[in-house]
Amino acid sequence: MAEHFSDILMANLSVGVLVLDDKLCVQYANASAERFFEQSRNQLMGHAIHKLFVQSSLETQRLRDALQNHLDFSDGEVQLTFVDGRHLLAEVTVTSLVHQNHPCLLVEFKQIDNLRRISQENQLWAQQQAARDLVRGLAHEIKNPLGGLRGAAQLLERQLDDPEQKEFTGLIIEQADRLRNLVDRLLGPNKPPNLQWHNVHKVLEKILTLLSLDCGNNIEFVRDYDPSIPDLYIDDEKIQQAVLNIARNAVQAMEGRGRIRFITRVERQVTIHGKRHPLCAQIKIIDNGPGIPDRLKDTLFYPMVTGKKDGTGLGLSIAQQLVDHHRGKIEVESWPGHTEFTLFLPIDKKEAKQ
Ligand SMILES: Nc1ncnc2c1ncn2[C@@H]1O[C@H](COP(=O)(O)OP(=O)(O)O)[C@@H](O)[C@H]1O
Numbered sequence: 399m400a401e402h403f404s405d406i407l408m409a410n411l412s413v414g415v416l417v418l419d420d421k422l423c424v425q426y427a428n429a430s431a432e433r434f435f436e437q438s439r440n441q442l443m444g445h446a447i448h449k450l451f452v453q454s455s456l457e458t459q460r461l462r463d464a465l466q467n468h469l470d471f472s473d474g475e476v477q478l479t480f481v482d483g484r485h486l487l488a489e490v491t492v493t494s495l496v497h498q499n500h501p502c503l504l505v506e507f508k509q510i511d512n513l514r515r516i517s518q519e520n521q522l523w524a525q526q527q528a529a530r531d532l533v534r535g536l537a538h539e540i541k542n543p544l545g546g547l548r549g550a551a552q553l554l555e556r557q558l559d560d561p562e563q564k565e566f567t568g569l570i571i572e573q574a575d576r577l578r579n580l581v582d583r584l585l586g587p588n589k590p591p592n593l594q595w596h597n598v599h600k601v602l603e604k605i606l607t608l609l610s611l612d613c614g615n616n617i618e619f620v621r622d623y624d625p626s627i628p629d630l631y632i633d634d635e636k637i638q639q640a641v642l643n644i645a646r647n648a649v650q651a652m653e654g655r656g657r658i659r660f661i662t663r664v665e666r667q668v669t670i671h672g673k674r675h676p677l678c679a680q681i682k683i684i685d686n687g688p689g690i691p692d693r694l695k696d697t698l699f700y701p702m703v704t705g706k707k708d709g710t711g712l713g714l715s716i717a718q719q720l721v722d723h724h725r726g727k728i729e730v731e732s733w734p735g736h737t738e739f740t741l742f743l744p745i746d747k748k749e750a751k752q
């Protein structure tokens with residue numbers, strides 16, 4: 399009776415449960431695990447855990463440590479890509495057990511639901527905004543004295559006769575200009591958007607023309623447009639800048655060879671920073687490059703975060719600011735071989751704006 403009841407419990411648990419043997423092969427899977435992996439118990443049985451994924455942030459070494467040294471753990475944000483291309487975020491808890499004198503692992507999988515993602519998203523967004531404000535504030539503080547410094551060097555230059563001394567004042571002016579340039583870029587876009595009705599595909603076509611001028615023939619651009627998207631009330635130049643910043647990163651990441659897909663869709667009931675929009679346009683920019691380095695993932699949209707030797711780290715921060723001006727949002731998913739940026743822009747009713 400007791401055994402029977404525990405079977406019923408296991409079959410009805412909402413978390414996926416696997417038991418792995420000392421070779422990290424599946425010995426048991428409950429019904430939720432079958433749904434999670436989209437494989438039957440028979441298919442799962444005997445499979446080495448790492449063979450169930452093409453890519454996972456759950457390291458085999460961590461599982462071995464758990465097995466051998468009883469280092470149980472729980473990881474709230476495990477990225478998993480399955481053999482069939484599915485990609486999801488899961489909470490994984492690993493507990494070491496001994497059953498009939500054999501060490502084994504109890505592994506629980508729980509897919510992270512949308513709600514959790516949204517709240518994380520809001521928190522992240524608030525942090526990114528705070529970082530941006532900090533950098534902007536600092537940039538402002540630098541800008542004023544810098545103007546004074548440059549002006550003083552100019553005055554001094556006029557008083558000097560010796561060309562050798564003039565070289566020094568020239569140097570001050572040149573370096574001040576360089577700093578000013580940087581500070582201006584840190585301050586980001588400051589003009590309010592000039593909103594008009596635009597066809598999003600026209601904006602994308604312009605970007606594609608610019609991009610194909612930039613790069614050779616070894617990058618293939620694929621268009622997958624939904625022609626039913628109504629006109630959007632946007633500043634076309636700003637959206638163009640945002641998409642270009644994202645697409646140029648893709649081109650750079652692929653080092654001149656690969657495929658970039660531009661996909662447009664209409665999405666219903668999208669929550670953006672706590673507000674629900676009945677209708678949104680989605681613009682996806684997907685590349686098959688190496689993926690975003692793990693160490694950058696958490697701070698990707700912060701200003702001055704870059705993975706490049708000569709990068710400024712401003713491209714994505716500016717793209718996000720521009721999309722924020724349109725009450726939209728940017729989402730990213732990335733693993734080796736696939737990087738997907740999605741822009742969400744609310745679709746307004748034309749009557750409401752006239
Ligand atoms: N499509 C992509 N593939 C791989 N890495 C990317 C991609 N897009 C952005 N990145 C990473 O994010 C970093 C930040 O990008 P960005 O803010 O535009 O600054 P920058 O291009 O000046 O480095 C890049 O340096 C790169 O490491």
Ligand SMILES: [Mg+2]
Binds near residue numbers: 643646647712714
């Ligand atoms: Mg960039």
